[in-house]
Amino acid sequence: MTAVRQDAWSPDDDLILAEVTLRHIREGSTQLGAFEEVGERIGRTSAACGFRWNSCVRKRYEDAIQIAKQQRQKRNYLKKQTVTAISQVSSLAVYDTEERSYKHDAGTLDEGLSIDAVIRFLRGWKTTYQDLSRQIKLFEKDLKDKEEELYRLRNENERLAKEASSAQTDYRVVNDDYKTLIQIMDRARRLTVLSSEEEAKPRFKMDANGNLERIE
Known part of the structure; x- marks a missing residue:
C-alpha cells in the first residue's frame, strides 16, 4: 500500500x-x-x-514533452513499417506457394518468375531495412544526447540545491548574529542611560555640626 x-x-x-x-x-x-x-x-x-x-x-519540461511525443510518433512509425514488411513477406510466401501449386498442377512450372519476384522484393526490403536502420541510429543518438542532457541537468540541480541549502544556513547564522548584536547594543544603551541618571542625582555630606552639605 x-x-x-x-x-x-x-x-x-x-x-x-x-x-x-x-x-x-x-x-x-x-x-x-x-x-x-x-x-x-x-x-x-x-x-x-x-x-x-x-x-x-x-x-x-515543455520542450522535453514535445521531443518525447516526436519519439513516440517515430517509434509507432517504425512499428508500423515493420508490421507492414512482415505482412508483405507473409503474403509473398503464400502467393509463391499458391503459384507453385497451381503451376505444378497445370504442368507449366516456371521457377524463374517466382525467383525474380522474390529477388525484387528482397531488394526493396533491403532498401527499406537500410532506411529503417539509419532512422533507428538517429533516434538512438538523439536519445543518448537527451539522456546526457538530463544527467547534466540533474547534476546542476543537485549543485544548486546544495548552494541553496548552504545559503539558507549562512542566512540563519547571520540572522542570529544580527539579533545578538541588537541585544548587546540595547543593553549598552540601557546601561548608558542608567549611568547618566546616576551622575545627575545630587550628593550630600554631613558637616561637623550635623548639617547636610551638597557636594557638587
Missing part, C-alpha cells in the same frame, strides 16, 4: 516525476500510469503526483 506523504516536494521528487512521465509519453503509455509508478516510488498518491505535474513540473 502506498504511504501518503504530507511533506513538501523536493527537487529529487520533481525530477523522478519528470523522468517517469516523459518515459511513459515516449513509450506511448498513459500519464495516469506514470503517476501511479511515481507514487509507488516516492510514497505519494497518484492524484498528488498528477496535481504536482500539471500545476508545477510540466511547465519546466
Whole structure:
C-alpha cells in the first residue's frame, strides 16, 4: 500500500516525476500510469503526483514533452513499417506457394518468375531495412544526447540545491548574529542611560555640626 506523504516536494521528487512521465509519453503509455509508478516510488498518491505535474513540473519540461511525443510518433512509425514488411513477406510466401501449386498442377512450372519476384522484393526490403536502420541510429543518438542532457541537468540541480541549502544556513547564522548584536547594543544603551541618571542625582555630606552639605 502506498504511504501518503504530507511533506513538501523536493527537487529529487520533481525530477523522478519528470523522468517517469516523459518515459511513459515516449513509450506511448498513459500519464495516469506514470503517476501511479511515481507514487509507488516516492510514497505519494497518484492524484498528488498528477496535481504536482500539471500545476508545477510540466511547465519546466515543455520542450522535453514535445521531443518525447516526436519519439513516440517515430517509434509507432517504425512499428508500423515493420508490421507492414512482415505482412508483405507473409503474403509473398503464400502467393509463391499458391503459384507453385497451381503451376505444378497445370504442368507449366516456371521457377524463374517466382525467383525474380522474390529477388525484387528482397531488394526493396533491403532498401527499406537500410532506411529503417539509419532512422533507428538517429533516434538512438538523439536519445543518448537527451539522456546526457538530463544527467547534466540533474547534476546542476543537485549543485544548486546544495548552494541553496548552504545559503539558507549562512542566512540563519547571520540572522542570529544580527539579533545578538541588537541585544548587546540595547543593553549598552540601557546601561548608558542608567549611568547618566546616576551622575545627575545630587550628593550630600554631613558637616561637623550635623548639617547636610551638597557636594557638587
